Amino acid sequence: MEEDILYHFSLSTKTHNLPEMFGDTKFVCVGGSANRMRAFAQFMHHEVKLTGTPEDIRDICEGTDRYCMYKVGPVLSISHGMGVPSISIMLHELIKLLHHAQCRDVVLFRLGTSGGVGLAPGTVVITDKAVDYSFRPRFEQVVLGKVITRSTELDEGVAKELLQCSNELQNFPTVIGNTMCTHDFYEGQGRLDGALCSFSHEEKLEYLRKAYKAGVRNIEMESTVFASMCRVCGLKGVYL
């Protein structure tokens, strides 16, 4: 391939020196909201004690409004929008970026909001397995019209390390559990206040009880494709 264009980052192997820009990356942190990932990058700027003002960090993807991306020392902070298709485009281009930049031993963290199941508000859930609407640890990917099933187990080692950190800090109640990934926010997650709702409050609770019994501790919209792409591409991934 003469040139590889990362369309949705507005970067390319011809117009950008990716090894120089990204070669020292060790941690990639991704989350849905662009504003939040900017705030996170500014927070990391303080934490890693860089010189310069955190407010001056520049969006590396400023040529597009699909995603935003900030680099703070060895940390890359990227937004991914909402839902499996949106994060999947970002992951394809991120994985190619890390490859072109010759990065080694990178850990990928997803930091996002989710709805807890049977947990006190504010509890952090570290994902053990990402599961689909019927609580199966799998992701269905369509490849040229054929459905392929991929596994969605995440790195156990990093998850346990993070749980250990949280135990030491004490002020962040944290559990390891299964994360259910849905493809919509309303009907798929049992919300009664969407434009469409065909079920009762009792049916909703019954579904959530079944999910809890299957080990589900939170619900959100991107975990299955994150987990499956990390596995297939041999990346260490943690999902919060």
Place this chain on the structure above:
Amino acid sequence: MEEDILYHFSLSTKTHNLPEMFGDTKFVCVGGSANRMRAFAQFMHHEVKLTGTPEDIRDICEGTDRYCMYKVGPVLSISHGMGVPSISIMLHELIKLLHHAQCRDVVLFRLGTSGGVGLAPGTVVITDKAVDYSFRPRFEQVVLGKVITRSTELDEGVAKELLQCSNELQNFPTVIGNTMCTHDFYEGQGRLDGALCSFSHEEKLEYLRKAYKAGVRNIEMESTVFASMCRVCGLKGVYL
């Protein structure tokens, strides 16, 4: 319901007077990119000959970075991000907004980029039916863990009216055809340059030929849920 919060618009029936803000809306235009929908709103500002400067239009959803929204006379311009889950959240909240604002006879237009199949670049495709990866005109929605199938035919009348407009203008080659909706940009659409690719150039072409034979004229990532929600909610929808 005492209060209805449209979370991802950062609007609510308690904090905003929705009939006053949106009651005269007649056309809702939606597209993926926030910058593009802002540019479109500024263009409409010229077209409908409003007073004031187009550059001063304000993002109604400025309290959140999930979507952006501009109102220009009877036209609402909203971004929806990439993929079915992202647009589905927007559509749920938009349909509730139009209901609360007591809007009547609204037409919903989606204006977006797509990959043409067997067409000259620049051709406008008005969607007849939105189809899935196996060319079926249907959308699978999961409701509390059960898969429900919804139809994805769009309003024939408005599509034909638009085609007529385009014939009169002459400088926009336009066709009516089926639109295939995929859940990713790389493997699902037969791209060879994703982080993962398990098929050959010939296999890709074979799939695209099959799609063309089934009436598919373009590929993108949001049409099936747009069409099915318009139908179920009784909204006139056009997809470009």
